[in-house]
Amino acid sequence: MRIGLDAMGGDHAPEEIVNGAIEAAPLMDRGDEIHLIGPEDILKQLLDNRKARKIHNIKIVHASECIGMDETPVDALRQKRDSSIAVMAKLAAKGDVDAVISAGNTGACVAACQLRMRNLAGVNRPGIAAVMPTMGNPLTICDVGANVACKPINIYQYAVMASVYSREMFGIERPRVGLLSIGEEDNKGNDITKRTRELLRADSKLNFIGNIEGRDVFRNACDVAICEGFVGNIILKLTEGLVEFLFKALKEEVKKENIYVALKFKNIAKRFYKRYDYHEYGGALLLGVNGTSMICHGSSEARTIKNAILAAERFTNKGINDQIAQWLSDSTLETSDG
Amino acid sequence: MRIGLDAMGGDHAPEEIVNGAIEAAPLMDRGDEIHLIGPEDILKQLLDNRKARKIHNIKIVHASECIGMDETPVDALRQKRDSSIAVMAKLAAKGDVDAVISAGNTGACVAACQLRMRNLAGVNRPGIAAVMPTMGNPLTICDVGANVACKPINIYQYAVMASVYSREMFGIERPRVGLLSIGEEDNKGNDITKRTRELLRADSKLNFIGNIEGRDVFRNACDVAICEGFVGNIILKLTEGLVEFLFKALKEEVKKENIYVALKFKNIAKRFYKRYDYHEYGGALLLGVNGTSMICHGSSEARTIKNAILAAERFTNKGINDQIAQWLSDSTLETSDG
Numbered sequence: 126m127r128i129g130l131d132a133m134g135g136d137h138a139p140e141e142i143v144n145g146a147i148e149a150a151p152l153m154d155r156g157d158e159i160h161l162i163g164p165e166d167i168l169k170q171l172l173d174n175r176k177a178r179k180i181h182n183i184k185i186v187h188a189s190e191c192i193g194m195d196e197t198p199v200d201a202l203r204q205k206r207d208s209s210i211a212v213m214a215k216l217a218a219k220g221d222v223d224a225v226i227s228a229g230n231t232g233a234c235v236a237a238c239q240l241r242m243r244n245l246a247g248v249n250r251p252g253i254a255a256v257m258p259t260m261g262n263p264l265t266i267c268d269v270g271a272n273v274a275c276k277p278i279n280i281y282q283y284a285v286m287a288s289v290y291s292r293e294m295f296g297i298e299r300p301r302v303g304l305l306s307i308g309e310e311d312n313k314g315n316d317i318t319k320r321t322r323e324l325l326r327a328d329s330k331l332n333f334i335g336n337i338e339g340r341d342v343f344r345n346a347c348d349v350a351i352c353e354g355f356v357g358n359i360i361l362k363l364t365e366g367l368v369e370f371l372f373k374a375l376k377e378e379v380k381k382e383n384i385y386v387a388l389k390f391k392n393i394a395k396r397f398y399k400r401y402d403y404h405e406y407g408g409a410l411l412l413g414v415n416g417t418s419m420i421c422h423g424s425s426e427a428r429t430i431k432n433a434i435l436a437a438e439r440f441t442n443k444g445i446n447d448q449i450a451q452w453l454s455d456s457t458l459e460t461s462d463g
Numbered sequence: 464m465r466i467g468l469d470a471m472g473g474d475h476a477p478e479e480i481v482n483g484a485i486e487a488a489p490l491m492d493r494g495d496e497i498h499l500i501g502p503e504d505i506l507k508q509l510l511d512n513r514k515a516r517k518i519h520n521i522k523i524v525h526a527s528e529c530i531g532m533d534e535t536p537v538d539a540l541r542q543k544r545d546s547s548i549a550v551m552a553k554l555a556a557k558g559d560v561d562a563v564i565s566a567g568n569t570g571a572c573v574a575a576c577q578l579r580m581r582n583l584a585g586v587n588r589p590g591i592a593a594v595m596p597t598m599g600n601p602l603t604i605c606d607v608g609a610n611v612a613c614k615p616i617n618i619y620q621y622a623v624m625a626s627v628y629s630r631e632m633f634g635i636e637r638p639r640v641g642l643l644s645i646g647e648e649d650n651k652g653n654d655i656t657k658r659t660r661e662l663l664r665a666d667s668k669l670n671f672i673g674n675i676e677g678r679d680v681f682r683n684a685c686d687v688a689i690c691e692g693f694v695g696n697i698i699l700k701l702t703e704g705l706v707e708f709l710f711k712a713l714k715e716e717v718k719k720e721n722i723y724v725a726l727k728f729k730n731i732a733k734r735f736y737k738r739y740d741y742h743e744y745g746g747a748l749l750l751g752v753n754g755t756s757m758i759c760h761g762s763s764e765a766r767t768i769k770n771a772i773l774a775a776e777r778f779t780n781k782g783i784n785d786q787i788a789q790w791l792s793d794s795t796l797e798t799s800d801g
Contacts, residue, residue, distance in 0.1 A: 197648060232646070260708060270645055273653040307608055307696040308570070310535060315611040315693045339700030343708035355653045356694060358645040362677030363698060367705055370598060370681035374739065378731045386727045393716045393728075401712065 126154070128437055129222035132163035133191040133209040134229020135425050139163055142228065143171045145430020150180050152431070157438060158182045160222055162209045164189060188212035191229075194423055198232030202240075210234050214241035217416050224417035224437040226408065228425040235271050235411060235420065242414040245446055247453030250275075251413030252283045252354065253420060254290055255361055258401040261345030265291045265300070267412060269357035277317060280304075280351050281324040281458065284331055286412040286449050287349040293443040294436070295348075303337030303347030305356060311335070317353065328456055407433030410440060412449070417441045464492070466775055467560035470501035471529040471547040472567020473763050477501055480566065481509045483768020488518050490769070491776060496520045498560055500547045502527060526550035529567075532761055536570030540578075548572050552579035555754050562755035562775040564746065566763040573609050573749060573758065580752040583784055585791030588613075589751030590621045590692065591758060592628055593699055596739040599683030603629045603638070605750060607695035615655060618642075618689050619662040619796065622669055624750040624787050625687040631781040632774075633686075641675030641685030643694060648674070655691065666794055745771030748778060750787070755779045 130146055132139045146159045153159075161168050165187040172178045172185075190208040192201040202211055210229055214237035216222045227234045239251055252268030267283040268275070284302045291300035304322060306314035311322065313336060325333040337346050342360065352360070372394060379390045407429060408421035419437045421429055468484055470477045484497045491497075499506050503525040510516045510523075528546040530539040540549055548567055552575035554560045565572045577589055590606030605625040610617055622640045629638040642660060644652035649660065651674060663671040675684050680698065690698070710732060717728045745767060746759035757775045759767055 197650070260711065273645065305697060307611065307693055307700075312535070315691075339697040339702075340704035340707075342701055343704050353653075355645055356697060359643060359677040359694060359698065360701060362645075363680055363701060364677075364705060366678035366681050367702060368709065369678075371706065371709055373598065375731065375735060378734045378738075381734075382727050382731065386724060389720050389724045390728070390731075393713065393720065396716045396719075397713055400716075 126157045126224065126438060126441055127160055127222040128158070128434055129160045129162055129186070129213045129216045129225040130430070130434065131209045131213050131225070131227035131229050131234070132161045132168055133188070134227040134234070135421065136194070136423050137426060138228065139167060139171060141425065141427045142430050143168065144175070144427035145434065146183055147175055147177045147180065148427055148431040149434035150182050152435060153182060153438060154442075158184060159434065160184050160186045160216065162186045162188050162213050162216070163191070186212065186216065192233045194230050196230060196233065198230060198236045201230065201233050202237055210237050214238055217242050217418070224419070224441050226419045226421065226430070226433050226437055228408070228421035228423060228430065231270070231420055238411055238414050238418040239271070242416050242418065245413050245415050246450045248282055248286070248413035248449070250279045250282070251411050252279070252286065253409050254287050254412050255409040256403070256406040257342070257364065258403070259343045259345050262297055262348050263295055263406070264342065264348060264350060266350045266352070266357055266360065268352070268354040269361045269409065270354045271411065272354040275317060275353040277321040277324050278458070280317070280321045280353065281328070282413065282453065283351045284325055284333070284349065285328070285452050285456070287351065288331060289445055289448045289452065290410065290412060291348050293445050293448070294439065297348050299332040300348035301332050301334045302349045302351065303334055303341065305339070305350055305352035306336040307338065309336050309338065324458055327458060330452065404429040405432060407436040415446070464495045464562065464776060464779055465498055465560040466496070466772055467498045467500055467524070467551045467554045467563040468768070468772065469547045469551050469563070469565035469567050469572070470499045470506055471526070472565040472572070473759065474532070474761050475764060476566065477505060477509060479763065479765045480768050481506065482513070482765035483763075483772065484521055485513055485515045485518065486765055486769040487772035488520050490773060491520060492780075495776060496522060497772065498522050498524050498554065500524045500526050500551050500554070501529070524550065524554065530571045532568050534568060534571065536568060536574045539568065539571050540575055548575050552576055555580050555756070562757070562779050564757045564759065564768070564771050564775055566746070566759035566761060566768065569608070569758055576749055576752050576756040577609075580754045580756065583751050583753050584788045586620055586624070586751035586787070588617045588620070589749050590617070590624065591747050592625050592750050593747040594741070594744040595680070595702065596741070597681045597683050600635055600686050601633055601744070602680065602686065602688060604688045604690070604695055604698065606690065606692040607699045607747065608692045609749065610692040613655060613691040615659040615662050616796070618655070618659045618691065619666070620751065620791065621689045622663055622671070622687065623666070623790050623794070625689065626669060627783055627786045627790065628748065628750060629686050631783050631786070632777065635686050637670040638686035639670050639672045640687045640689065641672055641679065643677070643688055643690035644674040645676065646674065647676065662796055665796060668790065742767040743770060745774040753784070
């Protein structure tokens with residue numbers, strides 16, 4: 126398997142991305158390769174610095190340009206045809222790599238993959254599946270931003286895709302699927318959730334448990350939560366912001382205690398972050414494209430990238446895409462995007 | 464001013480509700496009254512127990528029935544015409560009370576107020592404004608659940624209503640208004656946010672700062688955040704669930720330290736909750752109805768109810784509704800609900 130890695134994407138690129146590749150390389154299956162994508166001279170230099178030029182399963186693919194984190198995705202892709210993201214997506218389209226990973230401009234990465242990689246058989250619209258730690262099983266939430274204007278069939282397909290993903294990646298046999306809404310009763314929600322619920326009920330292979338509310342997300346109420354990309358994106362970013370706010374506020378209170386308590390709290394926070402660590406999951410999967418596409422957080426560090434590479438390898442090896450395509454082809458639901 | 468208080472609503476009703484009334488009574492403006500609504504015998508008994516039967520500004524209004532927290536709002540209102548919520552809304556409609564407060568079934572309370580109290584002049588659809596503590600100014604977020612299928616004009620009116628509310632209640636001179644979306648750029652968002660943005664820009668009285676993302680909610684990026692009720696409700700409940708999860712997880716880590724650290728952490732958590740305490744705000748306002756309607760959290764305690772009573776008094780005295788009606792009547796925007 127060949128994994129195309131955008132070496133120029135993310136707040137700590139290219140150093141941390143290259144370091145992540147170096148960390149992952151010896152842990153990969155025999156025969157698997159990392160294709161580092163970016164300006165050849167820079168990448169050669171970085172590998173040299175780490176005395177890593179001779180690692181047999183790291184190759185360099187030249188791309189002269191780089192899309193910034195704040196550029197408008199579509200414009201950037203149009204203007205920078207030799208950017209690492211554009212080259213990465215082209216490699217995937219030609220079958221020159223089996224999986225792609227980027228911690229760069231999310232919008233550009235999603236757009237490039239959707240454009241180049243085509244959809245998986247039976248899938249109308251790809252969706253991004255992010256994983257959130259909870260008190261119990263990790264929660265897979267889909268979509269968190271690929272598709273802001275969902276039709277019920279899209280959300281149904283997110284349920285199928287995320288169920289296969291949750292089962293194969295986390296070993297949860299029949300993942301409980303919850304539909305994000307604003308009340309548990311059937312009649313609660315908006316037009317989209319009401320119509321989606323009928324589709325979810327119609328597929329008996331899904332372990333659909335009904336509506337869930339915002340407060341259930343971290344309560345281990347389900348293993349898969351599905352929603353429109355607009356809602357999922359707000360949930361993901363709100364979670365990030367709220368955790369940041371809480372620790373900042375707690376730290377201010379801790380400061381009022383003595384140095385011993387402050388030191389102990391530092392340890393406690395460290396253990397908390399270690400236990401509930403999104404870096405562990407590497408990144409979010411763009412489910413529904415014909416291949417493996419992983420989108421990492423902009424703040425990814427070397428270990429995030431290492432974990433992303435190993436997760437992309439596992440995702441591909443498990444044949445998750447084939448299982449999704451099979452499930453959707455068995456389904457009798459009308460998939461016209463209407 | 465007469466405040467109608469649903470004595471039977473909430474997880475700790477009627478005891479905590481009655482206690483809240485007793486705490487608030489001496490703090491109210493001269494001439495203001497609390498009308499406790501519920502079964503007369505029960506309420507008399509509770510006041511007797513607290514030796515509070517003779518408090519001159521607490522009256523009892525009999526209502527024989529009570530709507531449970533889990534009942535379906537519309538059905539419950541139809542079947543229980545003498546429920547405390549139904550009687551409360553009727554009192555408001557007849558002008559027998561100037562403000563109403565309930566910690567009971569939110570759906571039933573919102574439906575009853577919308578049905579009975581009529582809309583404020585110029586308002587197409589009422590919205591619930593909740594207040595969240597942040598590192599800086601308190602953030603007013605509207606709508607958090609009254610209207611799940613918003614039109615752009617509704618969200619524009621939420622911006623106007625919440626701006627007046629934020630200014631009058633928190634003294635923020637020109638509240639910064641952020642539109643919840645999934646990226647800061649203008650072209651980010653869904654169809655509703657894109658169309659809403661144009662309306663927000665067209666009213667120069669609004670201090671509209673553009674899109675905000677989920678991660679900005681607790682970062683003091685704006686003073687007023689506006690969104691569809693579906694999104695706002697998920698944000699509110701997610702916040703509640705996530706804070707609960709974080710403290711539970713932190714407590715588990717704290718337990719691994721010694722008893723001294725555990726005790727200190729308890730103090731820290733207590734100070735945190737005191738500082739960022741939603742009980743302080745009493746409840747959420749149903750903005751856009753012709754009167755004052757405050758919806759409290761189901762878990763409201765006596766001090767929550769006390770604060771709600773004083774907040775409802777302040778809201779009414781500030782003439783917020785008149786200011787909203789004036790602003791909307793000055794506005795040249797097309798308000799047909801199309």
